[in-house]
Amino acid sequence: MSAPRLTRTAPAPLVGQVHLGPGAFFRAFNAVYTEDAMAAEGGDWGIVAVSLRSDTARDQMTPQAGAYTSVTLGTARATRVIGAVTQVLVAPEDPEAVLCAMTDPGVRVVSLTITEKGYCIDATTGGLNAAHPDIVHDLANPDTPHSAIGFLVAALGRRRASRTAPFTVLSCDNLPSNGGLTRAVVLDFARALDPELATWIDAQVPFPATMVDRITPATTDDDVADLAETAGYFDPACVVHEAFRQWVIEDDFVDGRPAWEAAGAQLVNSVEAHELMKLRCLNGTHSTLAYLGYLAGYETISDTVACPDFARLCEIMWRDEIIPTVPPPEGEDLTVYCTRLMQRYRDPAIRHRTWQIAMDGSQKLPQRLLGTIADTLATGRVSHGLCLAVAGWMRYVGGVDEAGQPIDVRDPMAEQLKAAATVGDLLALKEIFPPDLARHGGFREAVAEAYAALERDGTRATVRAFVQARG
Structure with missing residues (x-):
């Protein structure tokens, strides 16, 4: 009944x-x-x-x-x-x-x-x-x-x-x-x-x-x-x-x-510091795990961070690339906040699918990743982890995974993204990449190198190499 x-x-x-x-x-x-x-x-x-x-x-x-x-x-x-x-x-x-x-x-x-x-x-x-x-x-x-x-x-x-x-x-x-x-x-x-x-x-x-x-x-x-x-x-x-x-x-x-x-x-009175904290610390790493995790064959965020290399990737990005760009909001300790984020990511009961988070990436990238990258470049440094995330997005929107299977790319720019044949073609999309950022030599080089590594070695090996080099 x-x-x-x-x-x-x-x-x-x-x-x-x-x-x-x-x-x-x-x-x-x-x-x-x-x-x-x-x-x-x-x-x-x-x-x-x-x-x-x-x-x-x-x-x-x-x-x-x-x-x-x-x-x-x-x-x-x-x-x-x-x-x-x-x-x-x-x-x-x-x-x-x-x-x-x-x-x-x-x-x-x-x-x-x-x-x-x-x-x-x-x-x-x-x-x-x-x-x-x-x-x-x-x-x-x-x-x-x-x-x-x-x-x-x-x-x-x-x-x-x-x-x-x-x-x-x-x-x-x-x-x-x-x-x-x-x-x-x-x-x-x-x-x-x-x-x-x-x-x-x-x-x-x-x-x-x-x-x-x-x-x-x-x-x-x-x-x-x-x-x-x-x-x-x-x-x-x-x-x-x-x-x-x-x-x-x-x-x-x-x-x-x-x-x-x-x-x-x-x-x-103002949410600016809180929203920047959340967009960069949570949403930035969520998108990173979504693209790279999907390419690596993981269905959910908890599956992805169950792999020590992917969890460590997030921790390195928070420590070296994200937290330095975020003014601490009143009442918040950013290191504690990120530690709690990892606890939330690890919860296997929260089956948040990498494919779901990967939707509409052309709209999300500027807020979640590119602003942090630009702020880091302004200090003379390159955010290699975030550039790896951008390269992961580029591989994802190409529409074919590492096993040669089609990816159901849900994005308002999906056709334009699939038609872009190279890293340079994608960086030329002004709707996503600000021209000053797209022209920056350090950014272009880091994204191109990460993309080549993903194509050559696969996602899991590329993430492992990143972690071993910067852990």
Whole structure:
């Protein structure tokens, strides 16, 4: 007999937030913090979640009235039902319903987890990519937007027209200065659409930056089956995650917010140092392990660092290449922080797939690896470990692994990347590599040497040689 479907038992909270991007990370992180904040301090902060593309989250969660299960993995394994989400909308099916939700006066925060590509950034300018197909559409059809940026501007425009207070725009993606970046692309769009609206947004709408951290592997059919067996109900919307979580938020909100600090969030004046720490120490080594680990035949991060050479590669990179470029955030010891990262990576219960982390590398490389490399070059040194990671990415996006098998490269630039025949061709892609960095002789030489070693000796031998030379 099959397990019954999860059903909501507690009353749904009144809505105070809209969230764009109801994927696994949002359900494992933002919604859990909000659930805990409402439990601690109360408040009407229920969430309308909006998918900008897929109907999967809606189809999974609507039969459960928005409820789903959060599963903490590892030695602290636990399950709990989260009820902060009250409704899931699919934007392409009914953009007007999304705009109505965003213009509801009770909605005071609109948050986003839409990944790097969802911001429609022009990599060469850091502003809005006006040629992006979704942006072209949204400027011509502002009442039926496709992009998150189009929805934000359309909803803010309606609130201004109705003299309704604006909402706070809260980016929760792994991007440096994510609040400032979101503000920049929103204002670029608004100026192209209505300069007066842009002036109003500039003066009235806060865009606080955040730093988010919780490892959230993709939920598998086995995870759903395990939950059905242990909890006695079927929940296709369940999410799995590590016990650790960290949320640092700039405390700049126009009309209130959930009491996230009661749930353990850190409310600060600036998140810059924390986000740099996380992007370089965690995300930088995560991407390194993803590309090199995948090429070496490892399925997960824990599998990869179970090999002493790959674990030592991370430790050398932290010690010699990454920590020297990161100003310590208030209250953080970077060496201790990195030691804890390795403990998280080693947890075999957190089956974070190298292939999953490797997605969208063209969007991630500049923030996770190239900035650290450039800062090190400015001191007269070369980051050979990070250059090895870049070479690993180049091998990966070539689309064929070391056994001659095809790699399913998921990247918005996948076709361009596969068409690039040489290291030089890839370095010439200005959307990824800043020209000054791409021309730097020490960087080019280090990447070319690492790429040649990966081709000649294979990934495991190349990593072992690196560790032996610098251990």
